Amino acid sequence: ARARLNSAFEHVNAHFQNLFKRLFMGGQAHLSLVDSDDPLDAGLEIFAQPPGKALQALSLMSGGEQTMASIALIFAMFLTNPAPICVLDEIDAPLDDANVDKVCDLLEEIAETTKTRFLVVSHHRLTMARMHRIYGVTMAEKGVSQLVSLDMQQSFGFLEEAA
């Protein structure tokens, strides 16, 4: 178990460093096992240096920067063992438009290379504009969910009249 965790840590850390540079357009970051020499007892800390800024632990970064660093970690684990399905439930909530675009670029590339299928729940128009198909969920009758398949035009109307 110790050897497996060590090897997983090496792979995930390598992916994490690349994904961080890509999502932040520069800078650097790394994972580190802290608090114990035995990996099975240690903690995992994230150190990150956004471009032009000082190196710091995750807690000193902004809300959006912390989200992007965590997304880099999630996909570093994913790329270490790619699964046939990936579900993302509102991971883009704290992000600005530029970061939403970068995350969508990453999703498109992963979907291309690993043939993974993605289910992406979001309220961001920009994210929905990048989807290959869109489903709407409504509760026309209170408490009862219905699924409808939408074309692109409809989906924007959907976001608008979400009332």
Place this chain on the structure above:
Amino acid sequence: ARARLNSAFEHVNAHFQNLFKRLFMGGQAHLSLVDSDDPLDAGLEIFAQPPGKALQALSLMSGGEQTMASIALIFAMFLTNPAPICVLDEIDAPLDDANVDKVCDLLEEIAETTKTRFLVVSHHRLTMARMHRIYGVTMAEKGVSQLVSLDMQQSFGFLEEAA
């Protein structure tokens, strides 16, 4: 201290029930002191029944419904002791457009009646469209923040080119 907490609880609970009905366009909700007969030892639980749904604890509601119920609690405390300043840092992140509108309606009304001044940080275009004035913060030089006052037109450009 016990009497003060009881009285605060009564006031906050009364405001909370009204605000919940208003933010959810119906339904009902209430606060309740649980786990102990002594208010100074008790916990505060939120029970809510969105319109047409079953009564349940906060944990069973959706992400957006939980946020709206918490916003109702925050403003219930605020209305019990209105402060001259209120700062809201991205409280609208998990909300859909319809709920963002309802929260902005509430802010406008409170600003009118209590003369409280609000500082509202948000990435939602709809929220910004409801502001009386807008400041932009940029980091043209990496790591160095600058404040610019924006007119409405500029602020949308700001959200767009957030890169």
Place this chain on the structure above:
Amino acid sequence: LHFKSLRLNGFKSFIEKTDLEIGVGLTGIVGPNGCGKSNLVEALRWTMGESSAKKMRGGGMEDVIFAGTEKRPARNFAEVVLTLDNAAKSAPSPYNHLDDIEISRKIVKDQGSAYRINGRPARAKDVQMLFADTLSGANSPALVSQGKVASIINAKPLQRRMILEESA
């Protein structure tokens, strides 16, 4: 092995039979707050063998059964069927000759839940093994539920290492 479709019947707020096609690439899911988006994607985790009611945001596992509204009575069972496309014949042994693999989970009030693989009863363990070999399953780090990113940010280093271990 591809995930092809999900069919819900009486699962949480989806009282009517609901079919979700899982196409190639990116499928978006939109809708107002509280309309059932998270319920829909939770049906996938549940069918893949999720055993913790807390991870399904409930008190007990029966909280996934449609609980009724002002106008409709509660149901007494919930069922979800997940169809996998095995045209590439990459599934693990007893299933690898099949074109499609249907995994279903059904929970009946007061009777617990039962799994089936292509119509034949199966144990939770069989279903979990099937998904473990395909690097997915209820505990896969690729299922990022609502709030999971925030919990990684706020987690203590020890808890973050445990997330890494799950993915190893």
Place this chain on the structure above:
Amino acid sequence: LHFKSLRLNGFKSFIEKTDLEIGVGLTGIVGPNGCGKSNLVEALRWTMGESSAKKMRGGGMEDVIFAGTEKRPARNFAEVVLTLDNAAKSAPSPYNHLDDIEISRKIVKDQGSAYRINGRPARAKDVQMLFADTLSGANSPALVSQGKVASIINAKPLQRRMILEESA
């Protein structure tokens, strides 16, 4: 008593003197992730007497001093001046005859922080009393920092009751 303006100098990422007018009604603050929006509104809480470095997202209170970038050296002090408009003469005594009240807090590396009210040295307690009487201050439930709503949702009932107590 109204909050009129905030002036930052060397506070977190605001190395240059920065003036924020706090007008009537709703003032919006926008900008990309990581550009300094939360830093700006934290300056207000800090000047009102915040004593916990953790609530300022730092290890120690000196983390509020500009820490430098690749191109600019770190500073050795940070100062924020908050101006209140007392035209309505509603401030608590000894200040109630004044038109404007200026509260400043300055922290110098290795020397701790010092408050001033209208230029005259004041204790942290004096500043906290001034705000307590106006129903605001660093612990006011009206200062909703980023992530606070999520922490109320995830809080145990006991912690939620403590938030209620702070506002009593």
